[in-house]
Amino acid sequence: MLKEFSKKETNRYxxxxxxxxxxxxxxxxxxxLENGKKINVPGxxxxxxxxGIIEKYxxxxxxxxxxxxxLYPVAVDEAIPESKLQFVDDKxxxxxxxxxKQEGVEFKVVITVMPEVxxxxxxxxxAEKVIAVVTDEEIEAEVKAIAxxxxxxxxxxxxxxxHDTAVIDxxxxxxxxxxxxxxxxxYSLELGSGxxxxxxxxxxxxHTAGDEFDVNVTFPEEYHSEDLKGKAATFKCKxxxxxxxxxxxxxxxxxxxxxxxxxxxxxxxxxKAKALERKTAQADADVxxxxxxxxxELVKAEIPEALIENRAKQSVEEFAYRLQAQGMDxxxxxxxxxGTIDSFKDTFKPQxxxxxxxxxxxxxxxxxxxxxxxxxxxxAEFEKMAKDYGMELDKIKASVPADxxxxxLAVQKAMELVKTSADVAxxxxxxxxxPAKKPAAKKTTTAKKPAAKKTAADxxxx
Numbered sequence: 001m002l003k004e005f006s007k008k009e010t011n012r013y014x015x016x017x018x019x020x021x022x023x024x025x026x027x028x029x030x031x032x033l034e035n036g037k038k039i040n041v042p043g044x045x046x047x048x049x050x051x052g053i054i055e056k057y058x059x060x061x062x063x064x065x066x067x068x069x070x071l072y073p074v075a076v077d078e079a080i081p082e083s084k085l086q087f088v089d090d091k092x093x094x095x096x097x098x099x100x101k102q103e104g105v106e107f108k109v110v111i112t113v114m115p116e117v118x119x120x121x122x123x124x125x126x127a128e129k130v131i132a133v134v135t136d137e138e139i140e141a142e143v144k145a146i147a148x149x150x151x152x153x154x155x156x157x158x159x160x161x162x163h164d165t166a167v168i169d170x171x172x173x174x175x176x177x178x179x180x181x182x183x184x185x186x187y188s189l190e191l192g193s194g195x196x197x198x199x200x201x202x203x204x205x206x207h208t209a210g211d212e213f214d215v216n217v218t219f220p221e222e223y224h225s226e227d228l229k230g231k232a233a234t235f236k237c238k239x240x241x242x243x244x245x246x247x248x249x250x251x252x253x254x255x256x257x258x259x260x261x262x263x264x265x266x267x268x269x270x271x272k273a274k275a276l277e278r279k280t281a282q283a284d285a286d287v288x289x290x291x292x293x294x295x296x297e298l299v300k301a302e303i304p305e306a307l308i309e310n311r312a313k314q315s316v317e318e319f320a321y322r323l324q325a326q327g328m329d330x331x332x333x334x335x336x337x338x339g340t341i342d343s344f345k346d347t348f349k350p351q352x353x354x355x356x357x358x359x360x361x362x363x364x365x366x367x368x369x370x371x372x373x374x375x376x377x378x379x380a381e382f383e384k385m386a387k388d389y390g391m392e393l394d395k396i397k398a399s400v401p402a403d404x405x406x407x408x409l410a411v412q413k414a415m416e417l418v419k420t421s422a423d424v425a426x427x428x429x430x431x432x433x434x435p436a437k438k439p440a441a442k443k444t445t446t447a448k449k450p451a452a453k454k455t456a457a458d459x460x461x462x
Contacts, residue, residue, distance in 0.1 A: 089306035
């Protein structure tokens with residue numbers, strides 16, 4: 001049972017926990033049943049000596065450490081909720097006060113808890129919302145881009161021009177000697193793309209299929225190969241074929257081919273409506289970003305490093321899951337990138353700190369505003385999740401703790417309150433500021449409690 005608890009320092013509380021003599025003696029018996037068979041006592045076969053004989057031979061405290069390790073996790077698991085403290089770290093300081101068969105056990109643990117949070121001025125925040133506008137020019141550009149993706153390459157019989165694709169053989173020579181990496185066959189090169197060194201593509205212009213010719217160039221001084229920097233070279237070339245991109249006619253038939261609409265006008269109207277929807281969503285998200293940045297500045301709390309560490313670990317796990325979906329594991333990724341798991345986790349810490357701060361801010365707002373989630377709202381969210389994930393409702397409820405989901409929904413409501421109370425000015429163009437990403441207000445990871453440390457038995461009293 002929890003005897004008492006008190007604050008020791010910022011975010012650290014000491015809990016005094018007791019286990020009565022009856023339960024302690026039951027744990028001693030359990031420890032004997034689990035470990036007595038390993039003990040040798042003269043006059044008895046190994047593991048056959050009665051508990052009383054073992055205690056008399058080795059001392060009454062022989063099973064105290066094992067019994068304490070049996071009791072400790074359960075005792076701490078029960079004491080923390082009783083204290084109503086929110087435990088956030090698995091680094092527990094342990095101190096044994098007393099232990100005996102007659103009096104039971106008393107010990108102290110010091111745990112890290114959620115920080116005390118203050119926030120004020122979260123209503124009537126100011127933000128700018130860019131008015132969503134979609135021009136006809138943007139739609140025309142989008143249609144042309146779609147037409148370009150639906151184009152095809154066709155062969156032409158004429159002299160090469162810029163933007164044609166030339167299919168060539170080439171081999172490069174410096175001082176009459178072929179150099180490594182300077183040869184290609186049936187290579188498709190878009191003229192004017194700048195894919196090859198300066199001057200190469202320009203010298204193909206004007207030639208026709210079947211021509212064999214030399215291209216004379218000089219490698220740039222900053223060229224990546226030390227052997228070729230600044231050197232003159234001659235490429236022996238043969239032009240096999242010229243191809244050009246043939247775009248489809250942008251008309252009603254094109255609209256039918258690339259969409260569910262019968263006319264180009266209908267298709268453009270749909271593109272415009274979707275573009276407006278995207279821009280409106282982006283503008284709304286940007287407003288939320290601005291408000292989140294201000295909330296982070298408003299929150300006052302001494303945040304335990306454990307919270308940031310836990311959130312960074314969670315980000316690594318989420319990244320690993322995404323990699324797994326792409327057929328790669330995190331270990332392979334880190335090996336390829338030349339990093340360690342610790343250095344990789346550290347890259348998430350700045351974002352993790354912002355995520356923790358906004359979560360704490362919104363949880364505090366939910367508390368101050370007495371935001372509660374009804375059973376109907378909770379069940380509706382469970383049903384939505386079941387539909388979104390294609391899972392049975394009962395399985396969703398079994399895998400997602402209701403209390404955690406209630407907290408998430410309360411945080412969402414708190415953010416809506418901040419948004420609806422904000423003073424949002426509509427503008428044609430937002431005032432330029434340094435860009436900042438919005439940290440998601442995600443659920444805080446709760447660490448698991450460890451078993452009793454072996455050092456506990458070092459303080460065992462007879």
